[in-house]
Amino acid sequence: MIFSLKILLWYQKNKRNLPWRKTKDPYRIWLSEIILQQTRVAQGLPYYERFIERFPTVRDLANAQENEVLKLWQGLGYYSRARNLHATAKIVVDEYKGEFPKTYKGLLKLKGVGDYTASAIASICFDIPEPVVDGNVYRVLARYYGVDIPINSSKGTRYFKELARKVMNTEQIRDYNQAIMEFGAIQCAPKNPDCTGCPLNDGCLALQQNQIGELPKKINKTKVRNRYFNYLVVVDPKNRTLLQQRKGKGIWQNLWEFPLLESKEDMDVHELERSFNKVLAINETPEIYHFNSENIVHKLSHQHLYTKFWIIKTDTFLKEGVGFNELKDYPVPVLIADFIKTFKI
DNA sequence: AAGGCGGGGGG
């Protein structure tokens, strides 16, 4: 039996029951694919349910405020996905009469939709024979066909897309694309895959050559940057605080946080007393103490954030202040959300 | 071609 039929057969027996497998609605498929970018099914699933509940149609999503979309996305990471999701919903409603493009090329024009996502939507919704190549597919193909070209090189990108196209099942592309991903996620897992019980073990080159642990190959290039964050949690006489929205280029764009003083190295209370007014417009000398004496280390894949929260009690009434009980409405990074959970005035 | 962008779970 050929590769694609074995994959399809395995899928029939082993596929999980997932909500986006019950529909061909482009809106729902698109939403599920954006959520699942670089995200495990288990983590994305509750977000998908909440998005569908709150935004049953693309028009509902387009009519929302970005803050609400980001709030619903909070905790899922890669927030450009949420911003692009919202922007694309508006474009689909305003410029495409509420209908998603029905071709691979048309889909590719949407913000936040790249080669993988366009292929997924095209094949699942419109039966277009375009192969998906995600992390799972890279792994399955690299192992089964014994390919040691790095998957994150430009040569690898081209090679695996071509290979995927060559071995796909065009008649059942909708099931096949989901099948090979599901196979990679469950049977051909990244670590300690169950090769003994695998229905494709007889033809698997990596298994024959004892290369399961070495494939797929990847060029490692993650460099971690250390940063020191001092969050200034102002408390005024009416128990209000200051919150601001992150703008510009870096992490957490358009999410909210307390006024931030970033430093080259760890700061103590004396340094903070000297420099807090670079960020805050407070005239008197407030009472300042730290919430955590040891840095809270928040680890992103590419940055380690050594963080202190400073409580600043001021006599000044904050005109733009936000009540602590209103913080729950603002989309914030997990780092801030964790602080809010544990901080009691 | 390379770098930036989150957060969580598993081994």
Place this chain on the structure above:
DNA sequence: CCCCCAGCCTT
């Protein structure tokens, strides 16, 4: 602790 996840965008 390291790796990887239904990737995409900018430079």
